[in-house]
Each structure stands twice: as structure tokens, then as C-alpha cells.
Amino acid sequence: MSGDFSQASAIAMAEAVRKREASATQLVEQSLARIAATDPRVNAFTDVLAERARAHAADIDARLAREPAAAARLPLVGVPFAVKNLFDIGGLATRAGSKIEHGSPPKAHDAVLVERLEAAGAVLVGALNMDEYAYGFTTENSHDGPTHNPHDLSRTAGGSSGGSGAALAAGQVPLTLGSDTNGSIRVPASLCGVFGLKPTYGRLPRTGSYPFVHSLDVLGPLARNVRDLSLAYDLMQGHDAPDPACAARPVEPTTNQLARGAMGLRMAVLSGYFEDNAGPEARAAVARVAEALNVRRRVELPEVVRARAAAFVIGNAEGAALHLADLRRRAADFEPLSRDRFLAGTLLPAQWVLQAQKVRRWFAERAAEVLAGVDILLAPATPRPATPLGSEQMDINGKMIPTRPNMGLLTQPISCIGLPVCCVPVWGVSAEGLPIGVQIIAAPWREDLVLRVAAALESAGVVSAPLAKL
Amino acid sequence: MMTPEEIEACVDANARALGLVIAPEHRPGVLRYFALAASMAELVNGLPLGDHDEPAPVFTPVSPMTEVE
Numbered sequence: 001m002s003g004d005f006s007q008a009s010a011i012a013m014a015e016a017v018r019k020r021e022a023s024a025t026q027l028v029e030q031s032l033a034r035i036a037a038t039d040p041r042v043n044a045f046t047d048v049l050a051e052r053a054r055a056h057a058a059d060i061d062a063r064l065a066r067e068p069a070a071a072a073r074l075p076l077v078g079v080p081f082a083v084k085n086l087f088d089i090g091g092l093a094t095r096a097g098s099k100i101e102h103g104s105p106p107k108a109h110d111a112v113l114v115e116r117l118e119a120a121g122a123v124l125v126g127a128l129n130m131d132e133y134a135y136g137f138t139t140e141n142s143h144d145g146p147t148h149n150p151h152d153l154s155r156t157a158g159g160s161s162g163g164s165g166a167a168l169a170a171g172q173v174p175l176t177l178g179s180d181t182n183g184s185i186r187v188p189a190s191l192c193g194v195f196g197l198k199p200t201y202g203r204l205p206r207t208g209s210y211p212f213v214h215s216l217d218v219l220g221p222l223a224r225n226v227r228d229l230s231l232a233y234d235l236m237q238g239h240d241a242p243d244p245a246c247a248a249r250p251v252e253p254t255t256n257q258l259a260r261g262a263m264g265l266r267m268a269v270l271s272g273y274f275e276d277n278a279g280p281e282a283r284a285a286v287a288r289v290a291e292a293l294n295v296r297r298r299v300e301l302p303e304v305v306r307a308r309a310a311a312f313v314i315g316n317a318e319g320a321a322l323h324l325a326d327l328r329r330r331a332a333d334f335e336p337l338s339r340d341r342f343l344a345g346t347l348l349p350a351q352w353v354l355q356a357q358k359v360r361r362w363f364a365e366r367a368a369e370v371l372a373g374v375d376i377l378l379a380p381a382t383p384r385p386a387t388p389l390g391s392e393q394m395d396i397n398g399k400m401i402p403t404r405p406n407m408g409l410l411t412q413p414i415s416c417i418g419l420p421v422c423c424v425p426v427w428g429v430s431a432e433g434l435p436i437g438v439q440i441i442a443a444p445w446r447e448d449l450v451l452r453v454a455a456a457l458e459s460a461g462v463v464s465a466p467l468a469k470l
Numbered sequence: 471m472m473t474p475e476e477i478e479a480c481v482d483a484n485a486r487a488l489g490l491v492i493a494p495e496h497r498p499g500v501l502r503y504f505a506l507a508a509s510m511a512e513l514v515n516g517l518p519l520g521d522h523d524e525p526a527p528v529f530t531p532v533s534p535m536t537e538v539e
Binding site: 305344359 | 480481484485488489490491492493496499500501502503504506507509510511513514515516517519523524525526527530532
């Protein structure tokens with residue numbers, strides 16, 4: 001068996017194993033070698049689980065030797081993947097990017113989504129860097145070091161799932177998992193030039209993951225192409241009772257819908273707030289996607305500034321309350337870039353939070369009215385492409401605003417009301433040659449629609465996720 | 471809009487109520503972020519809502535694992 005699969009899609013890797021052109025062991029060894037060669041520069045991984053991955057790959061190969069037909073039942077057979085380090089991994093403490101959780105007991109089990117991907121034949125090779133407790137958009141982690149954007153190592157990979165975006169752009173693995181509360185899948189997908197799916201709030205179970213804001217948290221996949229993204233998402237669907245937010249919905253497959261493309265869908269560009277807060281590259285990216293889809297219509301959501309404020313208040317208060325005991329005891333051990341935000345968040349009056357939850361429902365109802373007349377909304381994912389690591393301020397249309405809290409300015413109003421979004425990477429709109437993402441947004445539970453449009457754009461060559469030249 | 475003095479008073483009172491001691495080196499950042507949250511809360515409170523507008527979360531009662539036949 002031979003061949004270099006480091007640039008291959010997850011689906012192509014699994015196909016190679018099924019055809020016996022590669023073994024699971026070979027795929028895992030190639031992934032581990034690529035991580036060893038590139039991660040000293042990228043810093044996507046906090047834990048490389050070589051021993052576990054080799055043992056699991058050997059088990060798969062032994063099983064296929066005994067029972068070759070088993071491969072047909074494993075859609076991701078032999079495919080290496082990695083997860084943000086807030087997913088539980090059996091035998092490890094779940095750190096969520098923190099120093100404090102280093103001391104917590106090792107987990108007995110993997111997170112449910114890790115179990116589901118491994119049940120489909122995928123092989124976990126490691127855990128990925130993130131902003132501490134997911135409270136950030138730049139993966140500048142003072143404990144584990146920053147993750148560097150593989151397309152320009154001096155720049156941020158975005159966050160908080162920065163390792164999940166960077167590992168894909170660096171070609172270390174073809175599939176990763178992240179979490180998104182205010183934009184933490186979509187921001188790194190945008191800045192690293194990969195595809196990210198933020199499913200509807202309540203779609204995928206969060207069982208066995210470290211929470212940030214229970215009211216807003218979702219988990220989802222990132223990949224280098226839409227078919228991998230869709231397949232991984234399909235394999236992870238299904239109710240799980242221990243997550244009280246997980247909706248008891250049937251599995252609604254998307255992979256078999258992709259070929260339908262954008263045909264027949266009513267689409268519009270989100271104007272107003274989403275244009276006013278977009279830099280020139282972000283606006284150009286949306287214009288390119290809109291042109292490719294022949295979208296001329298523009299619609300506006302009302303009171304987006306207040307919706308974003310509601311997400312901010314809810315996230316600040318809930319996220320901080322979770323850590324009150326440690327903030328009392330050992331505030332100095334928190335990430336310096338988010339500690340003061342957490343401390344402040346414990347002190348917010350209850351009325352602010354309760355009113356924010358009412359504003360959230362009001363905004364969800366207004367968005368539903370808009371979505372009654374349009375199936376797909378288009379908006380930029382980030383105001384700018386990747387900024388330099390350490391950047392304090394960024395220029396949005398002549399206005400300087402703090403970089404770290406505002407990279408999620410365009411994602412936050414959408415996750416506030418739990419809509420599904422596929423973030424697709426657009427190239428050729430930045431003078432520095434950097435990618436930037438566009439959000440494809442639909443009504444709740446219509447992941448099929450956002451993935452169909454993403455697949456149409458990918459087929460047309462408008463969006464893509466090439467490997468970084470490292 | 472809260473004044474800087476009102477923000478300090480609120481931060482100090484609420485921290486005391488929670489038993490949260492804010493170290494002097496963290497205090498300027500905490501005041502800055504509390505002021506940011508206050509400006510967000512002002513936006514939230516600026517939307518006219520009625521007494522019958524429901525909050526987003528809906529509680530789901532939890533049934534026991536086994537039920538009486």
C-alpha cells in the first residue's frame with residue numbers, strides 16, 4: 001500500500017481504505033507525521049494521542065482483515081480527526097483551554113460526538129487549541145500559546161475553535177469538531193479558509209463537552225469540503241437525553257440532498273448591520289457569492305444591534321456564573337485576556353439577563369417572519385480577514401474597534417437565535433491573499449438548505465479550502 | 471447610562487454580596503467590562519416589550535426514568 005493522502009478528503013480516505021489502497025494505520029501515520037512536521041509552527045494541537053490512535057487504527061485494520069465487508073458499514077473508516085479540547089476524551093482531563101482544569105479528574109468516556117464519529121470508523125488523533133473556556137475569537141491562549149494561521153503564521157487562526165480551523169488548513173487532519181456560542185466555529189472557518197457548520201441550537205448533543213453558555217452553545221464539524229462536512233454532520237445527528245437542550249428530532253440526512261444545489265431556493269443578502277460592520281473584503285466576498293447564486297434581493301433584520309447586545313449579556317452572565325467558585329479562589333489562574341470579562345460577568349443585575357432573554361425571543365420571532373419569505377440569507381462571517389496575533393484594534397470602514405471582542409460581531413446575532421449556518425471560504429478578495437468566510441443562513445432545522453447552497457458554490461468553484469503552503 | 475461612580479458602586483456592592491474579592495490589578499479591567507455590559511444592557515432595555523413577551527428559554531419538566539403503568 002502506498003500513496004500520499006494528506007491532501008485527500010475524508011471521504012476519499014475512507015474510500016481508499018475500503019478499496020484496500022490504504023490502511024487505517026497508514027492514514028493515521030500520515031496524519032501524525034504531518035502534525036509532527038507542521039505543528040511546531042502552527043500550534044493547533046494541545047494533545048497528540050499517538051498511542052490511542054495507533055491502537056485504534058490497528059484494531060480497525062485487524063477487523064477488516066477478518067471481515068472485509070465491515071468496511072462498507074463504516075463511512076469514515078480509518079479517517080483521522082481531532083477535536084477542540086473541550087470535548088471529553090477518555091483518560092484525559094477536559095481542559096477547555098484552561099490551566100485550572102488541568103487538575104480535574106480524567107474523563108471515563110469520550111464525548112458523545114466523538115463516540116459517534118468513531119462508531120463510523122474515524123480515528124481520534126488529538127485535541128485542539130482554543131481560547132480559554134471558549135471566551136474569545138482569536139485563540140491567543142496564554143497557557144498553551146497562540147494558534148497560528150497556517151495561511152500566514154503571523155496572524156490569528158480565529159477562535160475560539162482556532163485549533164479546529166488551523167489543523168484543517170495545515171492538512172493535519174481532514175475533519176475536526178468545534179463549538180460555537182457566539183461564532184466560535186464560523187470565525188476560525190472564515191479566517192483559516194475552511195468550511196464550518198454551526199447546526200441549529202439543540203440539534204447535536206453536547207453530552208460530554210465542557211460548557212461555555214448553556215443557553216447558546218452548539219457543537220459542529222469543520223472540514224475542507226462540503227461533502228465531508230455534511231457526512232460528518234449526518235453521522236453525528238440523533239437525540240441524546242442527557243443534554244436537556246438536545247431536541248428529540250429524527251435524523252434528517254443532508255448528504256443525499258447536496259446534489260439539489262441552490263435550485264428553487266429564495267435567497268437574499270442581509271443588509272443594514274451586516275454591511276455596515278463589514279470591511280471591504282467581507283463585502284466583496286458576499287458580493288461574489290451573491291453573484292454566483294444570482295441573488296439580487298436584499299432583506300434586513302430589525303434591531304440587530306440589540307440582538308447582539310442580548311447575546312453579549314446572556315453569554316457574559318452565564319459564562320461567568322459557571323466559574324464563580326474559581327474566580328473567588330484563584331482568579332489569577334484565568335487567562336489574562338478574558339479574566340476581567342469573567343469577573344465582571346458575575347456581577348450583572350438579574351434584570352439585564354432576563355430582559356436579554358426576552359429580546360432574544362422577540363428577535364427570533366422577527367427573523368422567523370423574514371424567513372417565511374426567504375429560504376437563505378447571506379452575510380459575511382467576520383468583519384475582516386485574519387488580523388495579526390496581538391492585534392488590539394481593527395479598522396472597520398474607517399472606525400477603529402477592539403479586535404478580540406468584535407471578530408464575532410457578525411456571527412453573534414445569528415447564534416443568538418440558534419439558526420443553522422454554513423460558513424464558506426472565499427479567496428481572492430484580500431490584498432494579502434487571505435481567505436474570508438460568508439455565512440449561509442437558513443431557518444431552524446434546515447441544515448440541509450445551507451449545505452445544499454454551500455455545495456452549489458463549491459461545485460461552481462466560488463468557495464474552496466486549499467491547504468496552506470507550509 | 472450609568473456613571474463611572476454608579477458602575478464602581480454596583481461592582482463593589484455585587485462583589486461583596488457574592489463574596490468575590492477583586493484584586494487591585496484586576497479592578498480597572500473589571501470596571502471596563504462591567505461598563506461594556508452596562509452599555510449592552512441599555513440596548514437590551516431600550517427595546518419596548520410588553521408584559522406578555524416571553525423569554526427565550528422554556529423549561530421542560532423532567533419525567534422519571536420509569537413511569538407508573
